[in-house]
Amino acid sequence: MKTMRYLEVGQMDDLGRLDTPLHRLDARIKMVTVAVFIIAVMSFPRYEVSGLMPLFVFPFALIGVGKIPLGCIYKKVLPALPFALFVGLFNPLIDRDPMLTLGPLALSGGWLSFASILLRFTLTVSAALTLVACTGIHRLCAGLEQLGVPSLFAVQILFLYRYLFVIGDESIRMFRSVQIRSTGSKKLSLRVYCALIGHLLIRSIDRAQRIYRAMVSRGFDGQIRLLHRTQPGWRDAIFLLGWIAFFISVRHRNPARIVGCWLTGEGL
Amino acid sequence: MLANRRRIINTPTLEIRDLSFSYPDGNEALRDISCRIEYGESIGIIGGNGAGKSTLLQHLNGCLMPSKGNVLFDGRPVARETLAEIRRSVGMVFQDPDDQLFMPTVFDDVAFGLLHLEVSSENIAERVRTALERVSMSHLSDRPPYKLSGGEKRAVAIATVLALSPDILVLDEPTSNLDPRGRRRLIKLLRGFDQTRIIATHDLELVVEVCPRVIVLDGGRIVAEGAVTDLLNNEDLMFSHGLERPHILRHRHPH
Incomplete structure (x- = not known):
């Protein structure tokens, strides 16, 4: 892609x-x-x-x-x-x-x-x-958790990072479709931008929710777990x-x- | 081994009783759905776009909770207290594999569910390997999921669920975005399972090949339920609910 x-x-x-x-x-x-x-x-x-x-x-x-x-x-x-x-x-x-x-x-x-x-x-x-x-962000967040940072924060950071790409990807797709349909004219009105950004927010929330559901369906309970725990x-x-x-x-x-x-x- | 033994003892049925569901915006997506699915059955839930298929599936492992009615797993209702156990037994394969694959590598993704089951690390590696072998994707173990092709992603998404050895497999549009070869492989895979399979789709040819029993949904209601050849051969029924009589049945006379 x-x-x-x-x-x-x-x-x-x-x-x-x-x-x-x-x-x-x-x-x-x-x-x-x-x-x-x-x-x-x-x-x-x-x-x-x-x-x-x-x-x-x-x-x-x-x-x-x-x-x-x-x-x-x-x-x-x-x-x-x-x-x-x-x-x-x-x-x-x-x-x-x-x-x-x-x-x-x-x-x-x-x-x-x-x-x-x-x-x-x-x-x-x-x-x-x-x-x-x-x-790697995953080990980093797990490390934060081990250091005593509340898992809520560690998970927040993990998700922030994961969803960053989700939003980026959604926005690229959206702006590409705008480009195609605006047939080359460079100027887009503020109204269009507002609509796009609102749309992006809703789409990202939907997507984030689907990913979260997929995680929960496989037993995610708010704890970050690692296959290989290292000991210093x-x-x-x-x-x-x-x-x-x-x-x-x-x-x-x-x-x-x-x-x-x-x-x-x-x-x- | 363990999975096999559990399967012999544990043969849960799934029962849906008078289930209705409205989205927060007031849109009523499901109305008075009732049905019973025995263990080992392969059942197709068919219907046009927006018929309520995905919404119904989301109820089967408690991703959505009914506004009215119940989903009973092995006689117990899906509720907050039983969620963890039910999610372990009901494996859900989502419509878009991109939603399901979120870890840095295929291996990590398949291991994700197992890590949350507190399986020991050696066992995890073994079960991940078996699950990937089952869908013939062992060679992709170390690749990042977002670099896979559509068919590979789908197969890996199924492996992530298989690794948990669920009693019930729920698949939402499993053949969407698959090329014919990927689709053929998936059908073979689905026919090979002995767990309960619940497949929501409008790929009717797939339904004919995999599901002996079918439920037709339209406008959030069950409009027909019965043997696959009876329902799908009924041209009027199919047309009136946004479907059609599949070609595979026109050229075959299964009477």
């Missing part, structure tokens, strides 16, 4: 089923590590730019070990970028005090914090996407502790600055 391919439905699922050392790690361990990573990224002061750079090692290492195509992560980070842009958009306008001079160019604090926001966004979103790609072992412990040690050291000492100072021969 072309529509499916267009949406890249299940690309993340396909990746989640790969068998690499990263995929074999316990889902909970990976989740906690990514959570610590996100906290570490967020804990940097607002004007920090160079200090964030070394943290890129983390998502890139996961992508490398997990055999995840870089393009897949990058293509999924981009659509979310506008949100980060909007968050940081006004910083350069409001905060105009010069903070940094690069030769003739004086950078204001606003630009620095704007760059920092974009960096943080890229780091956290790519880490989260990599987590999904190297675990020493590999998981090394993964978790190793990365946390890395995050802490990067947070306290800025390796980028150390390397810079070493190269230029300046003192710290």
